[in-house]
Amino acid sequence: MVQKTMSSRDQILGKIEPLEPVQYPGAFTKASEGFDFMASLAVVGARVVSPSELEELFPGRRRFDKTMDGLSLADVEVLEIDGEFGVAENGAIWLTEEAMPHRVAPFICQHLVINVTEIVPTMHAAYARLGGVKSGFGLFLAGPSKTADIEQSLVVGAHGARSLTIVIRS
Amino acid sequence: MISHADASEIFISDSERTDWHDETLWFVRAKRDKVSKVLPEWEDLREHASQIKDHTLANLGEYLRAFEAKAQANGIHVHWAADAAEHNAIVHGIIASQSSKVLVKSKSMLTEECHLNDYLASKGIEVVDTDLGERIVQFRNEVPSHIVLPAIHLKKEDVGETFHQHLGTPKGNKDPQFLTEAARQHLRGHFLASEVAITGVNFAVAETGEFVVCTNEGNADMGAHLAKVHIACMGIEKIIPKREDLAVFLRLLARSATGQLITTYSSHFHLPREGQEVHIVFLDNGRTRQLADSKYKNSLKCIRCAACFNTCPVYRRSGGHSYHQPVAGPIGSILAPNVDKKANVDLPFASTLCGSCSNVCPVKINIHEQLWFWRQDLMSAGLAPAVKTVGMKMMAFVLANPVIYRLGGAFLRRFSGLLNNRLNPWYKQREMPVAPKDSFQEWYKKR
Numbered sequence: 001m002v003q004k005t006m007s008s009r010d011q012i013l014g015k016i017e018p019l020e021p022v023q024y025p026g027a028f029t030k031a032s033e034g035f036d037f038m039a040s041l042a043v044v045g046a047r048v049v050s051p052s053e054l055e056e057l058f059p060g061r062r063r064f065d066k067t068m069d070g071l072s073l074a075d076v077e078v079l080e081i082d083g084e085f086g087v088a089e090n091g092a093i094w095l096t097e098e099a100m101p102h103r104v105a106p107f108i109c110q111h112l113v114i115n116v117t118e119i120v121p122t123m124h125a126a127y128a129r130l131g132g133v134k135s136g137f138g139l140f141l142a143g144p145s146k147t148a149d150i151e152q153s154l155v156v157g158a159h160g161a162r163s164l165t166i167v168i169r170s
Numbered sequence: 171m172i173s174h175a176d177a178s179e180i181f182i183s184d185s186e187r188t189d190w191h192d193e194t195l196w197f198v199r200a201k202r203d204k205v206s207k208v209l210p211e212w213e214d215l216r217e218h219a220s221q222i223k224d225h226t227l228a229n230l231g232e233y234l235r236a237f238e239a240k241a242q243a244n245g246i247h248v249h250w251a252a253d254a255a256e257h258n259a260i261v262h263g264i265i266a267s268q269s270s271k272v273l274v275k276s277k278s279m280l281t282e283e284c285h286l287n288d289y290l291a292s293k294g295i296e297v298v299d300t301d302l303g304e305r306i307v308q309f310r311n312e313v314p315s316h317i318v319l320p321a322i323h324l325k326k327e328d329v330g331e332t333f334h335q336h337l338g339t340p341k342g343n344k345d346p347q348f349l350t351e352a353a354r355q356h357l358r359g360h361f362l363a364s365e366v367a368i369t370g371v372n373f374a375v376a377e378t379g380e381f382v383v384c385t386n387e388g389n390a391d392m393g394a395h396l397a398k399v400h401i402a403c404m405g406i407e408k409i410i411p412k413r414e415d416l417a418v419f420l421r422l423l424a425r426s427a428t429g430q431l432i433t434t435y436s437s438h439f440h441l442p443r444e445g446q447e448v449h450i451v452f453l454d455n456g457r458t459r460q461l462a463d464s465k466y467k468n469s470l471k472c473i474r475c476a477a478c479f480n481t482c483p484v485y486r487r488s489g490g491h492s493y494h495q496p497v498a499g500p501i502g503s504i505l506a507p508n509v510d511k512k513a514n515v516d517l518p519f520a521s522t523l524c525g526s527c528s529n530v531c532p533v534k535i536n537i538h539e540q541l542w543f544w545r546q547d548l549m550s551a552g553l554a555p556a557v558k559t560v561g562m563k564m565m566a567f568v569l570a571n572p573v574i575y576r577l578g579g580a581f582l583r584r585f586s587g588l589l590n591n592r593l594n595p596w597y598k599q600r601e602m603p604v605a606p607k608d609s610f611q612e613w614y615k616k617r
């Protein structure tokens with residue numbers, strides 16, 4: 001019996017032969033612009049309100065507060081956090097863990113409110129804006145949680161927040 | 171194993187359901203067309219993505235090492251599994267040190283490939299699938315029939331009955347909103363209680379050691395951020411070189427998959443949460459063999475968007491379960507024979523070779539050509555079902571019907587000798603819609 005002497009790591013890496021070189025294509029430079037952030041937000045199911053409308057809509061909301069922990073967040077009805085920037089082409093908003101009480105916060109609350117002050121045109125511009133990794137966790141979030149797993153009927157509020165409200169602040 | 175052809179016969183025996191399945195998936199395909207056409211750079215994006223993947227595959231070892239070093243420096247544990255058995259043993263080893271006997275898992279076709287749920291069940295550990303569609307099929311002791319829409323073979327009546335049995339929802343209630351809410355309540359309890367969460371990985375970035383998981387429901391995040399231990403399972407082909415490459419892939423993925431502008435949540439996991447353990451398991455399971463074969467290596471570029479499923483006239487009318495593999499559809503039919511030729515000999519024949527799959531594929535995999543290569547390889551290995559004069563009969567049948575002819579395309583005409591009539595049961599019992607008279611000419615001009 002031959003004993004297994006090589007680790008699976010070395011075996012796998014050993015089996016990967018370098019193939020004929022293929023050049024890395026570099027940065028994508030052909031992105032179109034002129035996307036409408038508001039229109040994209042509507043497509044992904046987010047609602048945009050003014051600061052005064054927000055007061056009327058969610059008077060009892062809680063703004064990001066470092067004392068919240070993951071489990072008590074389960075009972076948070078409405079949570080308000082700051083997004084870093086929005087992406088016009090798809091209505092996604094970049095969020096980092098520094099701007100939320102816990103990584104699970106934007107998912108576990110019932111309704112989410114995000115403040116947006118800056119907008120970039122595309123995902124390419126978004127990653128250029130981000131540069132290297134600065135947060136342990138970050139995400140692009142576009143609209144409320146949704147599913148169409150039952151007969152392709154769109155249902156909003158699968159596991160994450162049931163609604164997303166955006167306030168554009170300058 | 172029941173062959174694709176025989177399983178398809180069963181599937182199409184319910185003609186109403188078959189029509190619904192067909193039309194619903196075609197609708198998803200049409201949504202994909204709409205949102206991709208909005209971008210004038212769509213074809214450039216596909217080409218760019220294809221080149222990034224080609225480049226990555228050509229340097230896969232280097233990128234895997236780079237990712238590993240970065241991820242480890244970020245405090246993530248990296249494991250390597252040569253095959254499904256080793257993958258499962260590694261995952262079990264990680265879970266065994268936790269007290270909990272129940273864990274939550276978000277969608278991961280790779281864990282389906284490894285039959286992880288059954289393996290863990292044999293060790294006394296219950297896996298709760300948290301994607302709604304996956305939870306539905308799990309309750310029913312079925313497997314997903316589609317990699318993006320796991321329960322697309324079911325009607326709301328089926329789901330209502332399943333939830334009535336397993337979640338105690340009122341008998342006869344089949345309202346998707348109501349049933350989704352029931353699942354939400356049921357699964358929230360599991361998210362809050364689970365010590366371990368398993369997720370898949372959509373992209374792993376060599377440059378940074380971070381990995382990205384995309385869901386619409388938020389289930390991967392609910393699991394991962396509440397659990398003490400997060401295990402992310404990925405095939406070695408999921409590596410991409412740079413962070414900025416994510417822009418290209420995230421733009422293509424959701425548009426190709428469901429016709430969305432972007433998936434609702436694209437989460438970038440870089441460092442473990444304070445006090446959390448994060449593990450990544452790399453799986454080979456035949457991928458290095460596929461990589462070494464110049465005819466088939468391109469199939470490893472797949473980003474699992476399922477656009478090739480939705481467009482495929484055979485998939486739409488035969489259902490995912492007919493493919494008897496966790497990854498069905500055109501891409502599954504070229505991946506499966508690599509793992510086991512004999513058991514999957516029928517799959518490369520479950521196609522009209524119309525080429526629609528290759529046309530929609532966001533990373534430009536030559537899917538229909540590879541299907542044809544597999545037919546040749548399986549035939550020369552003496553494994554393929556015998557082709558007699560069936561090809562000719564098939565031709566006559568096809569030419570007599572404009573709709574099939576339209577679906578069939580150039581390859582059907584050119585390589586009809588490689589077709590097997592018996593393997594095309596989805597044409598049976600189908601009252602073909604009458605095509606407008608000039609449709610063929612219109613189509614022909616466009617080719």
Ligand code: SF4
Pocket residue numbers: 426471472473474475476477478479501527530531532533534535537
């Ligand atoms: S082969 Fe292409 S179209 Fe099919 S799932 Fe993979 S990436 Fe999508």
